Amino acid sequence: MSKNLTSRAEDYSKWYNELVVKADLAENSAVRGCMVIKPYGYAIWEKMQAELDRMFKETGHENAYFPLFVPKSLFEAEEKNAEGFAKECAIVTHYRLQNDPENPGKLRVDPEAKLEEELIVRPTSEAIIWNTYKGWIQSYRDLPLLINQWANVVRWEMRTRLFLRTAEFLWQEGHTAHETKAEAIKEAELMNNVYATFAENFMAIPVVKGVKTESERFAGAVETYCIEALMQDGKALQAGTSHFLGQNFAKAFDVKFTSKEGKQDYVWATSWGVSTRLMGALIMTHSDDKGLVLPPNLAPNQVVIVPIYKTDEQLEEITKLANLMMSDLNAKHISVKFDSRTTLRPGAKFAQHELQGVPLRIAIGPKDLEHGTVELARRDTLTKEVIALDTLTSTVEGLMIEIQNSLYKKALEFRDSHITLVDSFDDFKTVLETKGGFISAHWDGTAETEAKIKELTKATIRCIPIDEIAENGTCVYTGKPSKGRVLFAKAY
């Protein structure tokens, strides 16, 4: 397969699809809309998981595991939630195959093995979890209940794209229960902040924190907090959401607690999640026409060493040196791979590591051996420098931080230069079509206007920013009064 990618300018969507496959991140499977996450892609996801898991535990959460299936009667208990997911859920109806009498060697569903009640493959787990919490919560002493689950979920989407929208995806879903409304809101906000911190500090992706409008809310939520990122093509991507669920699920599943004062009340709830969709955000925030660009925090190999040699003696000497370098770098918790494959020439290795986004490449050739030097090549800037071997460890340590920060800064500058304030609907449409990005505009607060703008422009309200500044204005579409700007964008 050719390693050359379609350029972003030529076809952004094609560039993305090719990159995901050629960089060995994921591929489509034989199951409609379901992906295979390949080892290299999964290694990046594992790094995200490890950091998020650490952050969840640091904020007092524990992991648990709930069933994959939701009986239909539980699924439909919280009406809005059910309505929101009913149109895209995989349903198990039978539990046995049998030999097909009409097709020898083939199997068919055994019609006698029909389930009494259909099982929904979880599209999200509020229903099965709140049905379980009913047994766990009696008193204020059982609260707060702070639980997270790492799991697969299934939503039978009609149009799918690797990582961005797949029928099955991996995610974590937090589900918490609280004594008071205020405490639950605080939790939902806290977890949205955890996601923002993770996206910015770990993934080097700047995000806007905000709340969703009613029509964009999670089905069953009272308030949906979110982090919104901006991709290089000017489209927004919802990178994580955290929901204040009020007492909706507690009422649907009859989960009450006795307070310190002996009063009975329904419990207050939150849920929050991020998914393998973050892989899409990562790719589309940092990568370029040569392939993936990874922030050091997320790179399975932060550094790769490529030997350049003609003789076996040279290779032997370079290998000795590489081993020393690796042990020094490993001691500083920097992961290094020595690419000693004999089946590929250095140029082909360079191209592969560029395609796969290894942050830093070290090349060592015979001249370097002579002069006590190595060549460093940064993936993010595509710049090279020759440095003295004895400064290697400290230089690389510095570069890991420098690259991480520089990627964030670059993405932030792009994002900030793509938030445009507009005050007329003509400007709105022009900016959307020519420049893209977030459009900061006044909106009259009605679902009708929101729907109309979406219909006319395909732009949706990504969020009402948390740090919105009070500003009186008039709706960009209806001219009706507004008290602050919201962010519109076309979105993934």
Add this chain to the structure above:
Amino acid sequence: MSKNLTSRAEDYSKWYNELVVKADLAENSAVRGCMVIKPYGYAIWEKMQAELDRMFKETGHENAYFPLFVPKSLFEAEEKNAEGFAKECAIVTHYRLQNDPENPGKLRVDPEAKLEEELIVRPTSEAIIWNTYKGWIQSYRDLPLLINQWANVVRWEMRTRLFLRTAEFLWQEGHTAHETKAEAIKEAELMNNVYATFAENFMAIPVVKGVKTESERFAGAVETYCIEALMQDGKALQAGTSHFLGQNFAKAFDVKFTSKEGKQDYVWATSWGVSTRLMGALIMTHSDDKGLVLPPNLAPNQVVIVPIYKTDEQLEEITKLANLMMSDLNAKHISVKFDSRTTLRPGAKFAQHELQGVPLRIAIGPKDLEHGTVELARRDTLTKEVIALDTLTSTVEGLMIEIQNSLYKKALEFRDSHITLVDSFDDFKTVLETKGGFISAHWDGTAETEAKIKELTKATIRCIPIDEIAENGTCVYTGKPSKGRVLFAKAY
């Protein structure tokens, strides 16, 4: 709920079921046969996962993720495998719900949203993975392919028990591809050895390594390696399996490679897995009538500190001391929990930590403050000692190793004293009914005899031990010649 468990002598099975629930490890869910793994149980499973994952990576394996669903046509491609799982698989037939016109407020399966091809919820992933490998393997350069997946799988078992046999369970499944038969066999053996090392060194569970007879083999395997453990009630438990799959799946999915010499050949395969069933093995190997007993390696909290006080001043002083102790112990990578709950008396805390198997309890009361001492209580031996505070860290460090080793030794002595050599079928039946355990006996090597013995005694051949000593003898049932003993037992 009472914390008192049914004793093992009274009803072993009831003791197990109660322990799992009362120690907060897992519980049954609203979905038939599917369990909820509670935070305390999941924390133990996470420790197993972390260590296994480390061992897999150390032996060159990478993680990846494959779809939850297997299209029926792929599922049936490897005939024996399909036959083995067809009778217990959950089948997705539809992808949408709709409002039920006959029951307002209820949902029903939308009859128009029928899948063209049914999807099987994976009972194991050979089919979907080998269908994927077809695209990944062309040449010897692509081999070996060493991949592991952490996933949920579903087998629609009729009789289920928490951890031991559940419709959905969590596991890891390794799937590797090799150039030669010898290399694949070596891999299958290596991974069985990894499981044995993990069970013995990490879980403190002695195991017998062996191979399964043909009738007990994994559906689709040429050889199944296994590790077999012995529970306290004298029943065996298969704790892990590793399969040499020959070229069966390569042939079913047409996966060929070009060798160095330019020849085309089918790839050789292995698969291997352990599951949340290991939680059952852990519980039934070490626990007692007071509850769970955990080896320090698997304990979410290795040490708990319980304050004993009458006044707030005493509590304050104990808290200060506990904080110092915790920071010293944490520095030695020992996890400690300070149980400062004011809603429970010390006695109730002691009982709970015993029930949950915390390896070491430290109690500090006013007299200890006076004398510079603390009281240590070991969970495994239920013994107590008072020690000088200034020897605490080194004593606890030593005890962590001592408890881990002592649990293994105890389990090993029990296991070894429950392997009985028998040479007549009468002895076979007597030993099985009175003492249980493994019965080491000669067998004529036929499936008929194996089936007959199973029918008459419920004992199965657990394995042909790897370290079997050649010994001429006669079959315990038929009197026909045999060249070595195999291990029989009743099993979970």
